[in-house]
Amino acid sequence: DTGVSQDPRHKITKRGQNVTFRCDPISEHNRLYWYRQTLGQGPEFLTYFQNEAQLEKSRLLSDRFSAERPKGSFSTLEIQRTEQGDSAMYLCASNKDRGSADTQYFGPGTRLTVL
Amino acid sequence: GDSVTQMEGPVTLSEEAFLTINCTYTATGYPSLFWYVQYPGEGLQLLLKATKADDKGSNKGFEATYRKETTSFHLEKGSVQVSDSAVYFCALSDGNSGYSTLTFGKGTMLLVSP
Numbered sequence: 001d002t003g004v005s006q007d008p009r010h011k012i013t014k015r016g017q018n019v020t021f022r023c024d025p026i027s028e029h030n031r032l033y034w035y036r037q038t039l040g041q042g043p044e045f046l047t048y049f050q051n052e053a054q055l056e057k058s059r060l061l062s063d064r065f066s067a068e069r070p071k072g073s074f075s076t077l078e079i080q081r082t083e084q085g086d087s088a089m090y091l092c093a094s095n096k097d098r099g100s101a102d103t104q105y106f107g108p109g110t111r112l113t114v115l
Numbered sequence: 116g117d118s119v120t121q122m123e124g125p126v127t128l129s130e131e132a133f134l135t136i137n138c139t140y141t142a143t144g145y146p147s148l149f150w151y152v153q154y155p156g157e158g159l160q161l162l163l164k165a166t167k168a169d170d171k172g173s174n175k176g177f178e179a180t181y182r183k184e185t186t187s188f189h190l191e192k193g194s195v196q197v198s199d200s201a202v203y204f205c206a207l208s209d210g211n212s213g214y215s216t217l218t219f220g221k222g223t224m225l226l227v228s229p
Contacts, residue, residue: 004158033216042119042204042219043159056216091159095215101147101166101208104217106159 002026004107006092012113013082020078021110025094032075033104034067035091036060043091049075050097082114117142121205121220128195128227136190136223138179138205146207148172148181148188149217153202162190162203195227 005024013019025032031050035043046065048056051072061067064082069075079086089111093104122137140146150162150172163172168183177192188205205220 031215035217040221042206042221043217045216045218048216093159093217099215101164102215103149103161103164104208104215105161106151108158 004092004094004105006090006107006110008110009108010111010113012115014115015082015084017082018078018080019082019112020076021090021112023075023077023092023107025074025092026105028096029094029105030072030097031095031104032069033093034075034077035093037089037091037109038087046077046090079112082112084114087112087114117146117207117209117218119205119207119218119220121203121223124202124222124224126223126225128225130197130227130229131194132227134190134192134195134199134225136203136205136225138188138190138220140186140188140205140207142186142207142209144209146209148179149206149208150177150179150188150190151204151206151219153204153222155201159204195225197227197229200225200227 007022034046037043049069064080067077089109091109092107095102095104118141147166149164151159152162163174165172165181171180202222204222206217
């Protein structure tokens with residue numbers, strides 16, 4: 001396994017701009033998750049895909065956020081009209097369809113700074 | 116809803132000292148429990164897990180036992196090393212929803228000095 005990869009690793013943007021992040025999960029992993037981690041906090045769940053279907057979204061995911069996984073492989077997370085409060089580390093994780101005991105494997109994250 | 120509470124850090128220890136990081140949880144179902152570790156500049160890595168009551172997870176000298184009666188999953192290591200310096204996150208996955216999303220604690224920073 002090559003592991004979960006995320007791109008870019010760092011993004012600095014001005015308030016009001018749109019940003020898009022990419023996540024490539026471990027191959028053959030059906031489930032893909034996005035989390036957000038702010039300084040001094042644990043990761044918080046944002047959204048979840050099983051194959052190409054987005055099955056759950058957290059209340060944290062405002063309408064400025066949109067996520068896709070068009071072919072059931074890589075995923076993108078877009079934030080429109082960024083705000084300073086969006087500054088955080090955005091983490092992607094993946095696992096196989098085996099239930100709650102299955103380990104989620106995390107990528108290195110994309111650190112977003114909104115000026 | 117589900118929640119995880121960890122002891123606040125930083126925890127500062129000398130090399131070879133005994134480590135305990137407390138973790139308690141609240142969940143509606145029968146969760147699986149995890150400890151993840153985040154080394155400086157790196158992503159989250161699974162350290163160990165336990166999927167049912169009284170299970171003990173272990174890895175790299177770390178251990179944690181799933182205690183349903185006290186809703187706890189405390190992390191222990193008998194002799195820490197400088198290389199164990201990292202942030203440790205306790206987490207649960209509640210399968211009730213069918214989606215297995217993780218709920219994390221706030222993390223505990225461990226600093227080990229030579």
